[in-house]
Amino acid sequence: MIQALFLIVWTALFVMIAYISWKEIVKHWKVYLMMAYNWLYLTGIFFFYPKFH
């Protein structure tokens, strides 16, 4: 159960931060910022998810 909770909280956090920082795609550096967020998001999932079993 804690695994599913981790996925939900981690994803909600990612969506929230991504939405706040990327409301309008006007500056191209924001695309690079999103890539960095996305990298952290997926790395977090793959690294921590098995640790919660």
Next chain:
Amino acid sequence: MAALSARLTWDLTKRDFSERFAGSILGAVWAFIWPLVNLFIYIVIFGQFMGGRLPGSSDVYAYSIYLSVGLIPWTCFAASISRSATVFLDKKPIISKVDVSLPSLLVFINLSETITFIITSAFLFAFLIATDYAFSLKLLLFPFIFYLQQILAFGLGLLSATLTVFLRDLKEVVGIILQLWFWFTPIVYVTNILPDKVKSVLVFSPTFIITESYHRIFVFNDYPVVSSLVILTAIAHFILFASYALFRALEKDVRDFL
């Protein structure tokens, strides 16, 4: 511009689906029939009629599941890259008329292929439920591994799309590379049959890591190898970063060429 691109991306995705089955009586129903037929081939023809068995497993459906969880994501991955390679050329009329963000044209291809993937996966899960498959929480990783796979496909697709504008032969090269890549990924065969030398090289292939991860969570009820997935996540994002940087450097030339 951003809102326009988002709206345009969604419109293109919908049109991609409707155009595919335009003029047919069943229309969008074909979007469900095709995945069903493909799954039937993987499970019944390969798994049952041809008697494919997974070494070390007594489950009669083990090879069918092994094959399906490798082939379904691969089909989406390969189609995303091969269709992306020519997207700027295919959508030339739109690009020349509307000031559209070019990478958003790749998003519609990825979205469209992902919808097909979701439909096929839904049929696969229905099959798993029907065969009393033991579901575990490890399967929750499935969408995230698929997401990583599509990031890699997007990065490689953007690179191919940018370069194909200048060198049209690249679309054929992409097709050949994908064909070879498929057979160098353990989708229809198990890794154990490979010679040690080949195996030691293939472990560095991104699709090897991705496919092995699917097999581990679906067939072997195990977690994927964390270190491989973390390294692959970094590599996929680096490819995406490099492809986008290259695209930005060549964007003006791409538009001029088109």
